[in-house]
Amino acid sequence: MIWQPSLLSLQVTLTASLVIFVLGLGFGTILAKRRFRGQVILSTLLNLPLVLPPSVVGYGLLLLLGHGSPLKDWLGVDILFTWQAAAVASAVVALPLMVESTRAAIANVNPELEAAARTLGSTEIEILWQITLPLAYRGILAGFSLSVARSLGEFGATLMVAGSIPGRTQTLPLAIYDAVESREYGRANIMVMIMVAIAVLFLSWVRRLEADQSK
């Protein structure tokens, strides 16, 4: 079966994308616009998943979501080895791409335009929505697309926090691993082609956005 992992991947990626969009936009904006204590620490923490091995990220998430974590012991929320845990892992790993793209796109907006808007009576929130974000949207969208593609392909950390339970947490990348391991090459090939097609689609879309942006 390839439908089950495909649908599961869709579900996990959509959920992760939502989280990535909101958090990435928020953190990216704050990092671009504000100067505050601990900025370097926050920026480093957000970017860590980009360089750490997936196993380290997965282990960190196990600690955060599992026994002894505030989430489980105080709030009684236990999502380990569910599709929600897979979504969390995907989001954490893909978030840096969105944060960095958003930060760069916003920092790229000519500050003179924001100054002009200020002299014309706009509040900072109005400027963000009416000037900064509309002018940065291509860069933000490019970063978002990259993040979505990355979260769709997430494997290592997902395996550690969600396992590879067919029908419950086995997303496409995990199903491919499973298929290859059990020598079902036909099934593996189809899933590999789906993944490659989606990746190519996203990357060409990102390329187009970036080309438009530099115009």
Add this chain to the structure above:
Amino acid sequence: MSLTVHIQKKLPNYYLDVAFGVDDEPLGLLGSSGSGKSLTLRCIAGIDTPDSGTIILNDRVLYESRRGVNVPSRDRRVGVVFQNYALFPHLTVGQNIAYGLKHCGKIERRYRVAQQLVQMQLSGLGDRYPHQLSGGQQQRVALARALAPEPDLLLLDEPFSALDAHLRSTLETQLSQTLADYRGLTLFVSHNLEEAYRLCPQLLVLCDGKMLAQGDKQGIFDAPGSVTVAQLTGCKNYSRLEVLATDKIRALDWNCILETEELVSPLQTHVGIRAHHIAFLDSLEGSNRFPAWLAGSSETPHRQTLYLKLGDPAENSQDYHLRAEVFKEKWDRLKSRPFPWSVGLSPSRLLLLEGGNPL
């Protein structure tokens, strides 16, 4: 209506310290780049914050360091035309002009935008985007956008610097008409003295963050007072001076002794004369007249620049004391005359200047 500015701000390469007022007549802030003129303007608009001082606009305190007052840019009612216009590229001309009119009702807003479009000769361009306009049109949109909310003060930061020479004079005329209709204060920043001179009755000359001269433009041109101001106002000829009597000096770099109209003060170290104030006379009889030889000349469209040496014939084209400027017709009559010519440095035209060496 009045603006009073008295601010200080420390910067890596200079210390800005200015104090001036603006009333009904436009004030021109003249200075070379890095003189602090744009920074002064940004402090008034609230884009930059001074270290200390006060800014008061029509009895409203916009900034006062002592009481910790710093009104945000959006509440200052100060319109700015930025050097590169800073038009919002994703908004149409109409939307750009309407941007500062959020507080107005829909009908009022539409009316004011239409009114600005007509006044700025932008009719029919309301739905275009800034990048579809010429430089001159963009400048007018920037002006319309700044004026639409009817600010108490209009700041213009080198509004002509991004334009071709032939467009400048047309737009300058339009701007001075617009300013004449505008019922607020105007502050104009420029490094081009002729532009500032034509548009502003009052001038303020800045150099390295300090005010060098302030007042009526004719007064500044007639009596610049210091070498730097004389240079910024386009004076081409300088000489160190040695005082011989209260009304007599030796111009060390010009090889001549000059009578002066005003009395020489000990602080005055240089004498200057503007290129177009050098007179060409028929005889050497009279005060401050000297025999002169031509070292070389160069052409501009309407004038001829002459390089003159006093006392002896010039050895080469670099061997000269003074630069004179005459109209082409005068040059046609002059060039057939035999040397030496009689050159007059009229005592009333001499500029006695304080301080420093020419830049």
